[in-house]
């Protein structure tokens with residue numbers, strides 16, 4: 001079977017990978033735009049799409065040569081079509097469709113979140129289902145219950161900031177470069193994670209969703225009212241101890257919240273394992289704590305090595321492989337889409353009792369219509 005070429009341009013990384021028909025990753029190249037967006041403290045969509053346009057031929061050529069392949073050797077092309085930044089998605093999607101058409105091979109469209117969710121199986125192909133799968137990055141924080149590779153129900157989604165977004169925003173205020181998540185991971189090791197008490201989000205409705213804006217706001221409040229001049233300047237290794245303590249406590253609370261939902265869902269759904277993916281899954285405390293949680297629950301645990309956690313095209317190719325192997329019809333008509341909603345599991349961890357007054361009011365209202 002000829003190799004498959006995969007492209008990922010949903011956000012700010014231009015990525016291309018070549019995969020053998022058996023799923024082996026022959027090459028995976030990522031061109032990061034961090035330097036382009038760093039001065040703005042976040043991704044600027046217009047700049048991202050322009051840089052994808054410039055980078056994509058170079059990245060594709062690089063991935064082909066690293067795999068020891070030529071364009072004519074490719075048997076199928078896959079590209080991400082959403083969710084993500086529309087202008088960015090269109091670059092990779094159009095390039096992928098054009099390359100497939102020129103080669104006369106099938107094109108497959110890949111969902112970015114599904115690609116992340118499948119990424120633990122690149123290196124752990126026999127990991128058993130059903131699993132609870134956490135996808136946490138700068139743009140999304142989703143927890144799914146996956147009965148099999150193709151069957152997934154959403155357990156938790158964020159109602160405001162994604163986990164990575166909250167980490168990046170607090171990091172920026174402190175004075176850390178973009179993206180701040182890796183810096184928080186590094187500097188938290190110098191601090192006491194119990195020094196500052198941050199709130200643990202909880203919804204009165206009992207729904208097991210995520211919300212990172214409260215933890216973020218509490219961290220920002222502490223920073224702004226702490227009397228220090230922000231952003232902190234000078235050598236990051238010589239900052240006052242309170243800064244490392246705050247970073248460590250903030251990171252701990254973000255991880256607590258991510259795992260609070262995984263734990264609650266695991267107790268109800270009894271999965272065979274826990275998996276996670278996305279840039280935030282690179283976080284060392286999260287990796288350590290997810291493993292401990294799996295041990296405590298007596299289930300397996302798998303997460304990709306960091307190169308497959310953050311955005312990459314190997315996961316995109318991996319997600320398309322089954323269709324390619326099965327000779328599925330090409331998906332040349334697939335459009336780019338920016339966002340999506342998922343079928344819900346409908347768990348409720350601590351459903352509060354209905355208030356008596358509200359119940360009375362509702363029944364009298366209903367009675368009036370009878």
Ligand code: KG4
Pocket residue numbers: 011136137138139140163164165167168179180181182185278279280281282283284309310311
């Ligand atoms: O998956 P990704 O590369 O791109 C998106 O789809 O967003 O994730 C990027 C996010 C950023 O918010 C970044 O700060 C975060 O992942 N991140 C980390 C770490 N490495 C990357 N967050 C915490 N700890 C890390 N080691």
Ligand code: ZN
Pocket residue numbers: 112116137278279310311
């Ligand atoms: Zn992503």
